[in-house]
Amino acid sequence: MGIPFNKPFLTGDETEYIKKAVESGKISGNGEYTKKCQHFFRERYGFKKCLLTNSCTDALEMTAILANIGEGDEVIMPSYTFVSTANAFVLHGAKIRFIDSREDHPGMDEDKIEEVINEKTKAIVVVHYAGVACDMKKIMHIAEKHNLLVIEDAAQAIDSYFTFSDGTKKPLGSIGHLGCFSFHETKNIISGEGGMLVINEDQFIERSEIIWEKGTNRSAFFRGEVDKYGWVDVGSSFLPSEITAAFLYAQLENLENIQNRRCQIWHQYESGLKRWGESMDIRMPHIPEYATNNAHMFYLVCKNIDHRDKLIYQLKEQGVHAVFHYLSLHKSEFYKDKHDGRHLPWSDRYSDCLVRLPFYYEMEEDVVVDTLTQTLL
Missing domain, CATH: 3.90.1150.10 (Aspartate Aminotransferase, domain 1)
Incomplete structure (x- = not known):
């Protein structure tokens, strides 16, 4: 008998869609399958804007740029999380204020957040451990009270929800200002490596596309909104290839x-x-x-x-x-x-x-x- 910890599940259509992507002549990012995946998430979960990334780490790094994190800023997050959650902000000079886990769950103790907030605090990064929601009502109240950005590290939380006191359910990743997902091979829905940034606030949409496209307004150019594109902001090569997106789309269909x-x-x-x-x-x-x-x-x-x-x-x-x-x-x-x-x-x-x-x-x-x-x- 041998039972591994994880074994990637294939639906059967992954290689067929990858073949179609290759035969289309476009296997770099932001092609047909990228758009299909992003449309799927908008339609199913009501996310305002979705951008596929090479990893959840990439998505988190994009949020640090969008939040204008810099030297001397402080970011609050749980200590019991993967290093990517912290690295994304440390790379930009932030000091991390770690929060303890809850007694009844490995997720962060929401009641410990306010005690570390000060004038240097810029953001609260929420990690939905095992896909189980933190108390988002409480966290959003704290953020609003102190004028802080909320970033949901929803790496493990696809198809999981938070239920408000009136019975309304909202998908995780859609409640904070920004949300990040992972499609690593250990997750429910996979593409080997892969991730997604969800933008829930209009103020971040235009800049997120620019950061995603290496600091250029290339996406606006392809929509016909500008007659040429160039370097207009910081950014990096955050978007995945069509091969990754094709694999992911086969998973999403199932x-x-x-x-x-x-x-x-x-x-x-x-x-x-x-x-x-x-x-x-x-x-x-x-x-x-x-x-x-x-x-x-x-x-x-x-x-x-x-x-x-x-x-x-x-x-x-x-x-x-x-x-x-x-x-x-x-x-x-x-x-x-x-x-x-x-x-x-x-x-x-x-x-x-x-x-x-x-x-x-x-x-x-x-x-x-x-x-x-x-x-x-």
């Missing part, structure tokens, strides 16, 4: 099927492991009442690091590849001397105790459940 299967796996994990977890003092994922579950991952929170490492080892011995996740960024080799010294115990707890179970479309989740329930810790 979004419902992929999501249904992932939700089935998630719920089978939950029902199959609930009693075992309680007996082992292992915590299952928590979904707040205002959040939906897009079945991005299924994780366990063990008692301590030794407990976690033993579980990973025992599963590996049985051919099941489970993995830990982030290491607290405030304790990283790069940033530990730059951190302001606050103790962030819950971020550290998840760094030490969280383990992710294998999760992919074609997996045999019952085998993992059986292996775990027979594991002696």
Whole structure:
């Protein structure tokens, strides 16, 4: 038996669409498949403006430029996140104010945000861990009160929603001023590498296109809005090739099927492991009442690091590849001397105790459940 942590799922149309893109004679960015993908997201989720990127990292870096982040500015974000969330802003000279995780969920503790806001704060970067929403109503209220930009790192959050008190649901990535998504091969919808920037405020739309097109007004030129294009702002080569976009479009056409299967796996994990977890003092994922579950991952929170490492080892011995996740960024080799010294115990707890179970479309989740329930810790 051998169950990897992840296995990319192919719908069957990826190579056909890539072939069509190649035969079209245009495989650089912003062609037919790029436009199809961006139209899909606008139509399905109501995003105001979408720009495909080479990665979620690229999308985050674009937000740093759009936010005019510079030396001396401060940006608030969780410590329990991937390094790209912070790098995008550190590259422009920002100081990061890290926020602890919640006790009931690895996402950032919204109640800790205001205590680090000062006159240098420019933005709050929200990370929807495991595709589960942070309390966006609370965060947007804080941002409005202090005149701050909100950037949603929705890398894991495709097809996930926040529910407001009146019952209205809004897709993650559409609530903050800017949103960023990932289509890395470990995500629900994939293109190998790949990402997307979502622009929800009119004030950022024109400049986002310029930044996306290497600092030129090339997009406006191709729409016939200017008679020539040139260098008008900073930017970089953020847009992906048509080969990436063609692969992604095949995935998007099968979004419902992929999501249904992932939700089935998630719920089978939950029902199959609930009693075992309680007996082992292992915590299952928590979904707040205002959040939906897009079945991005299924994780366990063990008692301590030794407990976690033993579980990973025992599963590996049985051919099941489970993995830990982030290491607290405030304790990283790069940033530990730059951190302001606050103790962030819950971020550290998840760094030490969280383990992710294998999760992919074609997996045999019952085998993992059986292996775990027979594991002696």
